[in-house]
Amino acid sequence: MIIPEFAVLGHPNEGKSSVVSTLTEDDRIKVSRIPGETTVSKAYTVKIDGEDIIRFVDTPGFQVPRQTLAWFRAFDGDPDLIVERFIDTFKQDPFFADECELMGPVAKGAGIIYVVDGSRPVRDDDLAEMEILRLTSRPRMAIINSKTDGKDYTSDWKFEFRKHFNAIRMFNSNTANFTERIKMLESLKSIDQEWEPVLSRVILAFKKDWQKRNRLAGACMTRTIEQSLSFFICETITSTDQDQIKEKLNEKYQAHIKDLEKQMFKKIRTLFKHNLFEVHLPEYSILRHDLFSKQTWELLGLTKEQLAATGAIIGGTVGAVLDTAAAGITFGVFTAIGGILGAGSALFSGRKIAAKKTAGMRLGGDKLQLGPNKNIQFLYILMDRALIYYSHMINRPHGRRDLTDLPQNTKSGKKGFSTGFTSRQRTVCAKFFKAVNGRSLIKEKTALSDFEDLVETMLKNISSQ
Numbered sequence: 001m002i003i004p005e006f007a008v009l010g011h012p013n014e015g016k017s018s019v020v021s022t023l024t025e026d027d028r029i030k031v032s033r034i035p036g037e038t039t040v041s042k043a044y045t046v047k048i049d050g051e052d053i054i055r056f057v058d059t060p061g062f063q064v065p066r067q068t069l070a071w072f073r074a075f076d077g078d079p080d081l082i083v084e085r086f087i088d089t090f091k092q093d094p095f096f097a098d099e100c101e102l103m104g105p106v107a108k109g110a111g112i113i114y115v116v117d118g119s120r121p122v123r124d125d126d127l128a129e130m131e132i133l134r135l136t137s138r139p140r141m142a143i144i145n146s147k148t149d150g151k152d153y154t155s156d157w158k159f160e161f162r163k164h165f166n167a168i169r170m171f172n173s174n175t176a177n178f179t180e181r182i183k184m185l186e187s188l189k190s191i192d193q194e195w196e197p198v199l200s201r202v203i204l205a206f207k208k209d210w211q212k213r214n215r216l217a218g219a220c221m222t223r224t225i226e227q228s229l230s231f232f233i234c235e236t237i238t239s240t241d242q243d244q245i246k247e248k249l250n251e252k253y254q255a256h257i258k259d260l261e262k263q264m265f266k267k268i269r270t271l272f273k274h275n276l277f278e279v280h281l282p283e284y285s286i287l288r289h290d291l292f293s294k295q296t297w298e299l300l301g302l303t304k305e306q307l308a309a310t311g312a313i314i315g316g317t318v319g320a321v322l323d324t325a326a327a328g329i330t331f332g333v334f335t336a337i338g339g340i341l342g343a344g345s346a347l348f349s350g351r352k353i354a355a356k357k358t359a360g361m362r363l364g365g366d367k368l369q370l371g372p373n374k375n376i377q378f379l380y381i382l383m384d385r386a387l388i389y390y391s392h393m394i395n396r397p398h399g400r401r402d403l404t405d406l407p408q409n410t411k412s413g414k415k416g417f418s419t420g421f422t423s424r425q426r427t428v429c430a431k432f433f434k435a436v437n438g439r440s441l442i443k444e445k446t447a448l449s450d451f452e453d454l455v456e457t458m459l460k461n462i463s464s465q
């Protein structure tokens with residue numbers, strides 16, 4: 001099947017490769033501060049479920065636009081063949097090497113996306129480039145990819161664009177999220193009526209794929225949180241030094257939960273196609289703190305008041321929940337062993353198991369069990385971390401290669417999503433918590449699916465922000 005193809009053209013270093021990278025969610029594309037990074041035209045195809053959907057071609061920048069325009073203006077052959085004739089004429093001429101290379105995909109029928117940096121003024125060379133593109137008579141759209149915030153020449157660019165293009169759009173490859181990528185595809189529809197139906201199909205495929213990824217991410221989060229909440233380890237007490245055993249168990253417990261989280265993060269990262277680069281979380285991200293650190297427990301999860309209200313929902317454990325809430329940070333903070341011992345039986349439970357023979361193994365003596373974590377705040381902490389990670393991944397455009405100047409979240413107090421949950425949502429969480437950590441004999445049938453629905457709703461809200 002023939003799929004729509006667009007060549008991304010422009011001056012060197014305007015952000016063409018970055019635009020292609022963001023639009024195709026492909027982080028292998030080279031983006032560089034140094035002009036002239038891209039030297040050959042290369043097509044990047046978006047595939048969904050193994051099927052080719054749309055193609056964007058990254059190209060080198062114009063080098064000699066004025067000389068090229070002079071030739072285009074003087075051309076008196078069939079206007080439909082102007083690009084092919086240009087390439088035929090100059091393909092052996094090093095002077096026009098880049099121009100021939102960038103015109104290649106246009107000659108083959110690709111639509112044109114012209115990229116400019118709206119933070120610099122319009123120059124004569126740009127006008128020449130625009131005029132060349134107009135003379136190709138191909139469907140074409142101009143996009144303004146403002147590289148810096150300081151200066152804004154957008155209105156000058158728009159003024160010139162109106163004379164040369166069928167559509168104009170602002171598209172910042174360093175900030176564009178899913179919604180903006182879809183809007184960009186929507187605008188492409190308007191540059192040529194013939195492409196409307198096929199681009200509508202592309203948009204539909206993009207949206208379905210996004211929903212599918214969200215569903216998979218949500219299911220993975222639910223499963224991981226369930227596993228973390230129900231996890232416990234046991235150890236037979238062999239020595240008299242219980243503290244040592246407790247410390248060892250605590251280490252194992254934490255390592256296991258952290259590993260579950262790490263695997264979940266990896267899955268989310270892969271779903272959103274951040275493959276090649278080690279994803280550096282922004283400097284300010286709360287996720288840079290350890291899951292079991294004091295900061296994490298202070299900055300994420302519910303407020304004391306919300307926790308107290310939750311205690312009423314799960315019942316029976318109000319006391320424990322209130323205790324932990326009153327303690328400021330809860331005894332879910334395991335980093336200091338003293339903390340756990342102080343928290344006492346909430347985490348550890350000793351079990352006397354009668355000596356007996358099971359399948360040739362001798363069991364006996366006292367056992368010490370750590371987990372499942374009985375503190376509901378743990379659920380909210382895990383949820384917040386999963387949602388924050390998700391939000392970093394989906395809001396990180398593939399064409400963005402540095403993360404230094406992202407805005408910092410300076411609001412004080414809790415920084416997660418869970419404090420914003422409605423009381424109905426908190427009830428869903430509480431029921432899920434009860435169902436998975438083994439405290440409830442009668443499990444509510446819908447507890448798990450309701451929770452999964454809640455996670456999915458959250459993902460939908462976060463990705464449409």
Ligand SMILES: Nc1nc2c(ncn2[C@@H]2O[C@H](COP(=O)(O)OP(=O)(O)OP(=O)(O)O)[C@@H](O)[C@H]2O)c(=O)[nH]1
Nearest residue numbers: 012013014015016017018031032033035036037038
């Ligand atoms: N801040 C910011 N920087 C951008 C943006 N787009 C591109 N850049 C930066 O601008 C530089 C050039 O980006 P590229 O995508 O390599 O530009 P190009 O047009 O492909 O350049 P050539 O291949 O050399 O023609 C890189 O350092 C990018 O990180 C943007 O939207 N915002």
Ligand SMILES: [Mg+2]
Nearest residue numbers: 016017037038
């Ligand atoms: Mg490039």
